[in-house]
Amino acid sequence: MMPNDKILSAQIRRRTLLGSMAAVGASAGLSTLGVSKAFAQEPEKPSEIIVRAWGGSWVDSLKAGVSDSFTKMTGIAVRHDLTEDNEIQPKVWAAVAQGRVPPIHINWDTTTNATKSALRGVTEDLSDLPNLKNTTDLAKPVGLDGYPIVNTYGYVYVLAYRPSAFPNGAPKSWKDLLDPKLKGRIALYNDGIGFHFPAQVAGGGKLEDIPGNMQPAWDFIAKIKEQQPLLGEDPDFTTWFQKGEIDAACTISTNAREARKNGIELAWVVPEEGAKFDTDGLWIPKGLPENELYWAKQYINHALTKEAQQVWLDGLGLPGVVPGLTPPADLVGDPSYPTTEEDFKHLIRISSKVQVENESQWFAKFKEIMQG
Amino acid sequence: MRHSRAAYPLTWRVMDVLERLAAAVWPSSFQRGLPYLMLLPAVVLVGLLVLGLIQIGDSSLRTLDTSTFMMSENYTLANYQRALSEKFFATVAGRSLVGAVIVTVVTLIFAFPYAYLMVRTPSSALRKFLLVALFLPFFIGQVVRAYGWLIILGNQGMVNEALGLVGVPPMRLLYNYPAVLFGLVQYMLPFAVLMLAPALTAIPAELESAASSLGAGWVRTFRHVVLPLARPGLVGAGLVVVTLSLTDFAIPAILGGGSQDFIANAIYDQFFRTSDQGLGATLSLLLVAVGSILVGVVFMLFGAGTLAMGDERK
Secondary structure (H helix, E strand, C coil), X not given: CCCCHHHHCCCCCHHHHHHHHHHHHHHCCCCCCCCCXXXXXXXXXXXXXXXXXXXXXXXXXXXXXXXXXXXXXXXXXXXXECCCXXXXXXXXXXXHXXXXXXXXXXXXXXXXXXXXXXXXXXXXXXXXXXHHHHCCHHHCCCCCCCCCCEEEEEEEEEEEECHHHCCCCCCCCHHHHHCHHHCCCXXXXXXXXXXXXXXXXXXXXXXXXXXXXXXXXXXXXXXXXXXXXXXXXXXXXXXXXXXXXXXXXXXXXXXXXXXXXXXXXXXXXXXXXXXXXXXXXXXXXXXXXXXXXXXXXXXXXXXXXXXXXXXXXXXXCCCECCCCCCCCHHHCCCCCCCCCHHHHHCEECCCHHHHHHHHHHHHHHHHHHHHC | CCCCCCCCCHHHHHHHHHHHHHHHHXXXXXXXXXXXXXXXXXHHHHHHHHHHHHHHHHHHCCCEECCCCEECCCCCCHHHXXXXXXXXXXXXXXXXXXXXXXXXXXXXHHHHHHHHHHHHCCCHHHHHHHXXXXXXXXXXXXXXXXXXXXXXXXXXXXXXXXXXXXXXXCCCCCCCHHHHHHHHHHHHHHHHHHHHHHHXXXXXXXXXXXXXXXXXXXXXXXXXXXXXXXXXXXXXXHHHHHHHHHCCCHHHHHHCCCCCCCHHHHHHHHHHHCCCHHHHHHHHHHHHHHHHHHHHHHHHHHCCHHHCCCHHXX
């Protein structure tokens, strides 16, 4: 676990302050976006911009918080492309490699996936977005030069559970998933994402040993395999809880919250071993016409305003990258909505660089265990 | 002698012009090339496939550099070494192959009586019903059908609810290997019936009557007359079902609960989850090779069945 004191508040330095003042001056009386304009002349507006997004409550929240207000302010329609993040990636890579215009303007992506695209060199630099000045350090991708991605919020892979299946109280440890009564009643992501790191701790290992020695994680995952877990993607967890297929899962808190909103009896905890904390972000592929690139940047800039973040992340139930956001009423003090340094002490963060370099091997090892 | 206009109508004249035009474009000396011209669409189609395979072959010889997420410039057999040595791929390949064989056998067992009844029934109403029941699933996609089974076989599904009425607690009917095989059999059944029906139609009903009149019971007639003559249909249907099952993606993904991957699912993971196009391409080529070998062995042992469409069938 790493300290997150820098994450929790915007670091207001002299340079930042001066930059902000200049931006305010430049934008005076100009922007209806609620953002400062760093561009001298407004290029031609495209009829629409295409934003790749996850479906369900994810896209609903983005639409309510960012897209609708962006359209209202600029007149540019926003089309949400619900192609899976993993499937849009090769399409974008191929388009950039072949010199074609990419199929989307903005990719809403996991930071790990986005980092792969940044390392491949297919992302536009977003360092000139004026609203970056108002963000916490969480917005900055770790281990990359500049801002090929802008992180927009963080999230926690919690242990979600059905309280009626735990009559003696909430589970305290990931080891509680090994209870024989939960055989066939638990779920994980089908590549193990979110579970590798807490499994390392639950298996008796140390986080400092990642990625060098993850045998404790694989040993613990092998035990979990004996519990015959279901393996799926985000929408599966909500469905499985709703259909009574599972009683517990390692999933992003947003999915559990969505199921609870739909009337399912559900709660979640950050177990004593900790839970993985990660980020998602927005990025723009190379190869867009200049005017479309400009407006795509404006969209991301708008997504970094306090107003947009508040509505967007209220829907997702996740902490944003702009200071001063109000947590949703149902998540005040919730471990899946970390706001204090104390909250972050219970969360596990591993750098994107380590994750990107080793993810393929971890996925393969997880698959090997689960498919065996 | 002057021809009247009525004796040589305008439409004939138009046809003459068209004929002369056709003769100019395609002279009679080109007639021998006509069969080759008819082959052109197939050649183009196969050519495109071959080009794709060459591209995939090229990718399979390159490895992923995780510091740049680009494919290597140099050729290497590392991906083949991984695919053939890692236990995970052996497990998935074994599951796919065994599953394809089981699905083929079970499907043929179910498809044969269905096709036989459809062909032989004297009732046109029953024949129409069987035909409609056969074609209806084709209008519903594979994914939708798989989700249908989730509704029927889920913990809160119709089957478990019915069992609950007689006091049986809910049981896990989904997300295991049998569920995947069950879904595949249901998906493949119409294909098998469609392949079997023409072969059964070609068997004269009089042969069965003759066998019967010579004292053979139903079982002997089936074993010594119907089954041997239906062999081309069984081989053709078996080939279609085994290749489709071996390469299926959606049914294992949806009904397998994430733990019953087939080869196609492993290929998807490499292309889209780990961004390793080289390993994905390698697995794709190996799947093509295994499928081709399997089909080749069947061709050698049993012939091509209805797929031969020539002397070999007779």
